[in-house]
Amino acid sequence: MKTWLITGCSSGFGQRLALAAARRGDRVVATARKVEALRDMARPFDGRMLALPLEVTDAASIxxxxxxAMEAFGDIDVLVNNAGYGLFGAIEEGTPEEYRPLFEVNVFGLIETTRAVLPVLRRRGGTIVNMSSGAGIAGSGGGGYYNATKFAVEGLSEALSGELAPFGVRVILAEPGPFRTEFLGRSITLAANEMPVYAASSRRRYRETNNGHQAGDPDKAVAVILRAVDAKEPPLHLPLGPVAHGIAERKLAAFRKDIDTWRDVSIDTDFGRP
Incomplete structure (x- = not known):
């Protein structure tokens, strides 16, 4: 039996992970900004699911x-940093009032939640699952601010993986492509300063045409995450779905092309090299 603490459980992957873990017999601390949305979900699990308020931008709440969680269950084995949202719009369209709160939730909130749980995990090992995205693998026009937050999560998680390995704490970056959750509907905001010059690269139309039609089955993705958490040697990077795998393959190929094309010139930069 594992004990999970999961942020952002009111919908989407957070909600599905909480339910899947509880249904298989694990104990779950399901959290969200508005705990009322979680109480009905927790009720059938006979005390194995605890619903708590948690605002990731509020250190005291964390x-x-x-x-x-510690008082109720005595330990935490798995932390899932799932809370987050997206902002669509070109970089020039975004304003500080729009993109700074995005970083507060997606990056700084994840950092503070992780720091609060690390003393518990280091005692006997455990797992951190950071929900990234295909958008954390490669950037795309119209999603730059969201890309930037998920790139930050990727770099942070890679560093954490090295720091925590001696303590038996594993880190998994879940990198889903498009899955049929509520994300495109309730968890996306659009930059208010819409500029026609960026219409061709805007992702506004993407939300309108894809919400509710994504090919990915979120329950299948959750099953893969559970399998990774249970694995003796879980992956650090876990692209989920064919779209995310395609993004990763194209990124690797483009990176390799740049390296190979410019190798002879860019490598000749040390003192003393002819």
Missing amino acids: RAAVEA
Whole structure:
């Protein structure tokens, strides 16, 4: 039996992960900004699911949730940093009032939640699952701010993986492509300053045409995440779905092409080289 603490459980992958873990017999601390949305979900699990409020931009809220989890279950084995949202719009269209809160939730909130749980995980090992995205593998026009937050999560997670390995704490970057969750509907905001010059690269139309029609089955993705958490040697990078795998393959190929094309010139930069 594992004990999970999951952020952002009111919908999407967070909700499905909480339910899947509880249904297989694990204990789950399901959290969200508005705990009322979680109480009905927790009720059938006979005390194995605890619903708690947690606002990832509020350090006191994070500490209170971790303390309540420890009081209820005595330990935390798996932390899932799932809370987050997206912002669509060209870089020039975005304003500080729009993109700074995005970083507060997607990056700084994840950091503070992780820091609060690390003393618990280091005691006997465990797993951190950071929900990234195909958008964390490669950038695309109209999604630059969201890309930037997920790139930050990727770099942070790679560093954490090295730091925590001596303590038996594993890190998994879940990198889903398009899955049929509520993300494109309730978890995406659009830059208010719409500029016609960027219409060709805007992702506004993408939300309108794809919401509710994504090919990915989120329950199948959750099953893969559970399998990775249970694995003796889980992957650091876990692209989910054919779209995310395609993004990764194209990124690797483009990176290799740049390296190979410019190798002889760019490598000749040390003192003393002819």
